[in-house]
Amino acid sequence: MKAVVWHGLGDIRLDEVPDPTIQESNDAIVRITTSAICGTDLHMVRGTMSGMKPGTVLGHEAVGVVEETGPGVRNLPTGTRVVIGSTIACGYCSYCRSGTYSQCDNANPNGRNAGTAFFGGPEPTGPFDGMQAEYVRVPFANVGAVPVPENVTDDQAIMVSDIFPTAWFGGRLAEIGQGDTVAVFGAGPVGQFSVLSAYLQGAGRVFVVDGHASRLEAARRLGAEAIDFNAEDPVAVLQELTGGAGPDRVIDAVGVDSESAKSGPAAQQAQESADQFRQEVSQVAPESGQQGEQWKPGDAPSQAAQWAVAGIAKAGTIGVVGVYPETVTSYPFGPAFMKNLTIRTGNCPHRRYIPDLLRLVASGVVDPARVITQQEPLTSSLQAFEAFDRRDEGWVKTVLST
Numbered sequence: 001m002k003a004v005v006w007h008g009l010g011d012i013r014l015d016e017v018p019d020p021t022i023q024e025s026n027d028a029i030v031r032i033t034t035s036a037i038c039g040t041d042l043h044m045v046r047g048t049m050s051g052m053k054p055g056t057v058l059g060h061e062a063v064g065v066v067e068e069t070g071p072g073v074r075n076l077p078t079g080t081r082v083v084i085g086s087t088i089a090c091g092y093c094s095y096c097r098s099g100t101y102s103q104c105d106n107a108n109p110n111g112r113n114a115g116t117a118f119f120g121g122p123e124p125t126g127p128f129d130g131m132q133a134e135y136v137r138v139p140f141a142n143v144g145a146v147p148v149p150e151n152v153t154d155d156q157a158i159m160v161s162d163i164f165p166t167a168w169f170g171g172r173l174a175e176i177g178q179g180d181t182v183a184v185f186g187a188g189p190v191g192q193f194s195v196l197s198a199y200l201q202g203a204g205r206v207f208v209v210d211g212h213a214s215r216l217e218a219a220r221r222l223g224a225e226a227i228d229f230n231a232e233d234p235v236a237v238l239q240e241l242t243g244g245a246g247p248d249r250v251i252d253a254v255g256v257d258s259e260s261a262k263s264g265p266a267a268q269q270a271q272e273s274a275d276q277f278r279q280e281v282s283q284v285a286p287e288s289g290q291q292g293e294q295w296k297p298g299d300a301p302s303q304a305a306q307w308a309v310a311g312i313a314k315a316g317t318i319g320v321v322g323v324y325p326e327t328v329t330s331y332p333f334g335p336a337f338m339k340n341l342t343i344r345t346g347n348c349p350h351r352r353y354i355p356d357l358l359r360l361v362a363s364g365v366v367d368p369a370r371v372i373t374q375q376e377p378l379t380s381s382l383q384a385f386e387a388f389d390r391r392d393e394g395w396v397k398t399v400l401s402t
């Protein structure tokens with residue numbers, strides 16, 4: 001079959017690889033019809049998420065059709081159309097049973113304390129071959145592959161594989177309540193869904209902070225008030241727009257590839273933190289896949305966190321879903337402490353939210369396909385990866401058909 005394979009930093013290829021086969025009783029083989037590219041994939045190609053094993057198939061979002069199941073999969077007849085959650089979970093350990101599927105005790109072959117197991121990730125996460133491919137082996141498929149209602153399209157369902165639940169989780173982490181004022185940092189695909197989710201969870205106002213005009217424009221179409229950090233000081237603007245108080249809640253949808261401002265008043269401040277940012281980058285990505293402007297790690301890993309902590313209201317809550325791998329050890333903790341902030345973080349327990357979000361979509365409350373900006377065949381995935389990595393104008397979320 002064809003698959004996007006990680007060979008090295010800055011080196012991914014569309015390869016011919018063997019078809020996956022059933023290995024465990026709870027496995028299913030799914031023929032993928034729709035996949036997608038996520039910001040998390042970029043960290044692995046840029047080098048800001050380390051530990052990738054050459055030969056790993058990338059991708060952790062998929063919709064497809066069940067082709068074959070092991071004897072432990074009693075709930076998925078062959079031919080069922082399913083959406084597969086990005087993280088892998090057993091469904092029966094205490095963590096899964098309490099809804100924290102992303103800390104499952106049994107899914108990660110490296111042991112219960114090895115961290116979240118997910119498709120197409122670094123070695124310590126499994127590694128499990130991913131879903132930018134024609135077929136995938138789904139471990140614990142009885143839990144992680146969820147049937148898609150008939151009136152939900154593939155394009156809608158693929159958004160529920162990872163980024164919609166992640167953003168929803170971000171809103172839950174941030175404790176968004178009725179009428180709250182929310183700031184979303186990052187207007188990538190997860191940021192767009194964070195805007196949508198914040199409103200669905202009752203937010204009264206939602207701001208979005210990013211440095212890319214076309215992404216800010218997309219968020220504006222979802223009802224967000226846009227702040228361009230390359231033109232304005234985002235902290236000052238957040239205060240100004242809230243009578244000096246700051247937003248009650250923040251969702252950090254940026255992660256480790258955070259950038260500093262390149263122009264405007266915030267660029268001036270970035271100069272003062274330049275040494276700290278350089279040190280953070282060398283700690284996070286001692287090696288990178290950078291080739292010119294391609295696969296370039298973010299130049300300021302803690303920038304979004306600093307703005308979030310400085311901008312939020314006293315006693316506010318920050319939900320962090322942008323990925324910060326274990327190499328990231330700097331966070332503006334003192335300033336957060338002094339404001340009585342609550343900070344909650346982590347990988348999304350996808351399976352906890354997928355069924356409910358599918359119901360929201362099926363009932364017409366929200367159309368998640370509106371966030372999709374590109375439809376490409378799997379055979380064009382490398383070019384799509386490159387354009388998404390460069391954040392080319394208009395490239396927000398790419399769906400891959402196989």
Ligand SMILES: NC(=O)c1ccc[n+]([C@@H]2O[C@H](COP(=O)([O-])OP(=O)(O)OC[C@H]3O[C@@H](n4cnc5c(N)ncnc54)[C@H](O)[C@@H]3O)[C@@H](O)[C@H]2O)c1
Nearest residue numbers: 039040166186188189190255258259304321322323347348
């Ligand atoms: N926790 C989870 O389970 C989970 C799941 C999916 C994705 N993620 C993570 O969410 C993050 C976002 O994913 P994405 O697909 O939207 O990626 P993306 O790279 O497309 O989006 C990141 C956005 O942040 C913006 N940005 C950079 N620096 C900023 C700053 N200082 N302030 C504000 N905005 C800034 C960028 O311009 C970009 O638009 C990534 O870190 C990804 O790994 C986490």
Ligand SMILES: [Zn+2]
Nearest residue numbers: 038039040162
């Ligand atoms: Zn993802």
Ligand SMILES: [Zn+2]
Nearest residue numbers: 090093096104
């Ligand atoms: Zn479990």
